[in-house]
Amino acid sequence: xxxxxxxxxxxxxxxxxxxxxxxxxxxxxxxxxxxxxxxxxxxxxxxxxxxxxxxxxxxxxxxxxxxxxxxxxxxxxxxxxxxxxxxxxxxxxxxxxxxxxxxxxxxxxxxx
Amino acid sequence: xxxxxxxxxxxxxxxxxxxxxxxxxxxxxxxxxxxxxxxxxxxxxxxxxxxxxxxxxxxxxxxxxxxxxxxxxxxxxxxxxxxxxxxxxxxxxxxxxxxxxxxxxxxxxxxxxx
Numbered sequence: 001x002x003x004x005x006x007x008x009x010x011x012x013x014x015x016x017x018x019x020x021x022x023x024x025x026x027x028x029x030x031x032x033x034x035x036x037x038x039x040x041x042x043x044x045x046x047x048x049x050x051x052x053x054x055x056x057x058x059x060x061x062x063x064x065x066x067x068x069x070x071x072x073x074x075x076x077x078x079x080x081x082x083x084x085x086x087x088x089x090x091x092x093x094x095x096x097x098x099x100x101x102x103x104x105x106x107x108x109x110x111x112x
Numbered sequence: 113x114x115x116x117x118x119x120x121x122x123x124x125x126x127x128x129x130x131x132x133x134x135x136x137x138x139x140x141x142x143x144x145x146x147x148x149x150x151x152x153x154x155x156x157x158x159x160x161x162x163x164x165x166x167x168x169x170x171x172x173x174x175x176x177x178x179x180x181x182x183x184x185x186x187x188x189x190x191x192x193x194x195x196x197x198x199x200x201x202x203x204x205x206x207x208x209x210x211x212x213x214x215x216x217x218x219x220x221x222x223x224x225x226x
Contacts, residue, residue, distance in 0.1 A: 001171075006154075031212075032212045032213055034214065036217075042219075043217040043218060043219050044202070044217050045217075046214065049212075049214065089154055093212075093213045098143060098160065098162060098206075098213060099145075099157055099160065099213070100155075100157070100213060100215055101157075101171075102154040102155040102156070103154055104153060104154040105154050
């Protein structure tokens with residue numbers, strides 16, 4: 001089955017700096033890659049996703065890139081703010097499987 | 113967020129007792145999922161459903177069973193709870209637009225097995 005590895009497990013940045021979280025996946029048939037943000041004690045919230053027919057997607061301060069050849073994808077957050085502090089999870093899925101396989105999460109802390 | 117609810121939100125139980133968690137949706141989505149979340153493991157799929165009475169196992173299904181008798185309800189049962197099942201349990205729903213699998217999560221249930 002699919003295996004998703006996520007790095008780093010913890011990340012601290014100064015407010016205003018950029019943050020990058022990276023994930024690799026094992027199943028070359030995977031075609032959907034969402035990112036979730038989870039604040040302490042809350043549910044995971046979908047923040048952005050990318051599909052295998054594109055290489056990059058942006059939404060305001062967040063962006064995701066996908067390299068299908070290397071089987072990795074990354075989340076980029078620019079101009080970080082304290083409210084960006086949370087745990088971020090990547091995931092991968094192929095349509096026929098109907099399942100998401102999640103990475104182990106990255107605790108992002110934005111220091112004021 | 114209002115489209116998915118879970119009950120109970122918190123439960124403390126003893127080893128060996130049966131426990132049932134409920135997920136309820138008002139979105140009429142076809143797919144429903146149960147995950148457990150533990151430190152260092154992210155979210156791991158327990159069971160999922162692709163329609164009424166249609167269910168399948170996920171990555172960590174041992175010790176759990178599920179049932180779906182109505183589109184809106186998906187029940188997770190621990191037949192005989194063990195301390196290793198202490199966790200936060202999340203339900204998710206998906207309509208699976210096209211061939212993609214956008215999932216949206218419920219608020220979670222924190223279960224403690226003593």
